[in-house]
Amino acid sequence: MNAVGRQRSGTSTTHHQRQHSDNFLEASSNGRWLQSAGLQHLQSSSNSQDFGYYNGGGGQGTRMFKNVQRSYSSGSEIFGEPLTPGAAGRMNNGGGQVSSNEFSPGLLDLHSFDTELLSEMEVPSTFDALSLDKFTRGSSFGDPETYLGYGKQSDRARGLPDINGMKGSTTDKEKPSNVAKIKVVVRKRPLNKKELAKNEEDIIETHSNYMAVHETKLKVDLTEYVEKHEFVFDAVLNEEVSNDEVYRETVEPIVPIIFQQTKATCFAYGQTGSGKTYTMKPLPLKASRDILRLMHHTYRNQGFQLFVSFFEIYGGKLYDLLNERKKLFMREDGKKQVCIVGLDEYRVSDVETIQDLIERGNATRSTGTTGANEESSRSHAILQLAIKRSVNGNNSKPPKPVGKLSFIDLAGSERGADTTDNDKQTRTEGAEINKSLLALKECIRALDNDQNHIPFRGSKLTEVLRDSFVGNSRTVMISCISPSSGSSEHTLNTLRYADRVKSLSKGGVSKKDVLSATQNLRESTSVPLAPISTIEDYVGESWDEDKDGEDEDYYEEEKPTWQKSSKNDMYNYSNSESNLKKSNGQMKWKELPPKSDARLANSDTDLDSLLKEEEDLVNAHRKQVEETMDIVREEMNLLVVADQPGNQLDDYITKLNTILSQKADGILQLQNRLAQFQRRLKEHDVLASSGR
């Protein structure tokens, strides 16, 4: 039995804690509760928002969501990325050619407190000496003990980074902390020509750091409805946001802190074609430019040096992208430091050289394999900018690592789903990718929660990045998504992954969001009540025996549905009188007894507590299902990995069955709770209708 079989390295999601789908509201007992309480107009109002979007944005059946997010750029750069001012384009996809004298806008503002910024001056000779110094083979990453002789750092970030302090003192123990430990950003690309030609719709709505995915689904009777999935992230960048702005939002804030013994990682996650490479490609160059600026100005004469390395992980193996895809090996040294044996690391001191290296690596990545793009989306490309420092100004000794910035262009996330492919290699690759993406998520979460144990052994990717997960580190995740209706499933998977990374974060917004959403719902209960619907709308079969013979005592009202109107492609709330008929055509109608204000108040309080209880129940249930799905998915993945001669599949299957039966027990318990809840609901309704 392979030990990995027991390792729960990840929890990819099938549901989302913060999704409040209109459909869910309708179909869930929450929604039925609103109806039972006569609050279905709340559903109506939430739907009317959709109505507006579809009406306003689309016309003639085309749904194009209007993004109200502030446009960072002139708005004319949807497909053409503007180059850095003054730069002639040399890089594809928006990476502008830069000279060492041109620095990204914004950094000066960021460090406006740095009063000692000097005007352009010559770089000290130690930095000039080598424009391309192939420095080492077998670089050892991140030996904390060698970091400028600093003491062990606390895991907690504290205080603002003291750039000025750093200038004059190498014993400054202040840690950079005004930059969040983890930042999750979503970037939406524009619809591409292919999607436009296929008349695919833009289903992504963005507004500030909020976004919604409007997923069209089919009911069993084949009518369409739209499910709205809402998310909140640290930043949501729409299709009008330029690469410059992406840099400013993501990497720029972490550049200064890598001079302070911090390792930072920026990675792009998303399905193939969602814009990961487009997003990641310009970032290292922009970051190098700012790093060099800091080295040459703020930290000049302090012996800092910049090194570049570029490699990829493909099928669990490492290849050097700056040395003709030479195979690399990962080793742990005596101090448990990860060392990539054979990796070329280049010392650089000007932006042009870095640009050449990046272009060379990118070219090697795509031409080094047979089906270029196809294969590039199956590999993780890692570009590292390492800051080192010469020991006491002595250039004959290897410089000591100070900080590092890693850029990871991850394999297409959908590749992890290739585990069902018939081809064994594809399945194994898919399993490997899946494993690494799950492991990455786990490491980031552990990192963000200041956990002592970081499960970096979960995959080659996280092992390689081990030193980026220990000590003082920062992570920026950029989730790239396609706006098209045809990609909704992958888009939702990407957003759920991002949300799971964020949701357990101490600084995460999700808990707050759930709270405020609940709050909104509660506040809404104070608006006037509308007619009450039948109890069986929300309690299901168990009520059948009780309602026998009581047909005359309640309203019959069809559950409101969001029906797509064939004519105008809008969503209508079907609550007309014609809908109040039972299936036998008989109209059920009864006036509501008058209700006193006091009763309304009581009812509201009861509703509040019952609603809360039900929310807890639904959340608990959802969590159970999520966990089950995670386990099944992970185990399936491991089954694929285990499908090797000599491995005992039976053990895995037994284990899987045990887990599933445990989960089934959990779900049974939830069902019992639900039955209890239904009984209480009935009591509540009886009291309410007797005019308590």
Ligand SMILES: Nc1ncnc2c1ncn2[C@@H]1O[C@H](COP(=O)(O)OP(=O)(O)OP(=O)(O)O)[C@@H](O)[C@H]1O
């Ligand atoms: N924000 C954007 N604005 C304009 N074009 C974009 C944007 N994002 C991506 N594109 C374009 O979409 C196409 C696919 O993007 P890209 O190659 O970056 O996807 P990817 O996620 O890296 O795919 P893979 O996983 O296969 O490597 C490219 O032609 C790219 O130029």
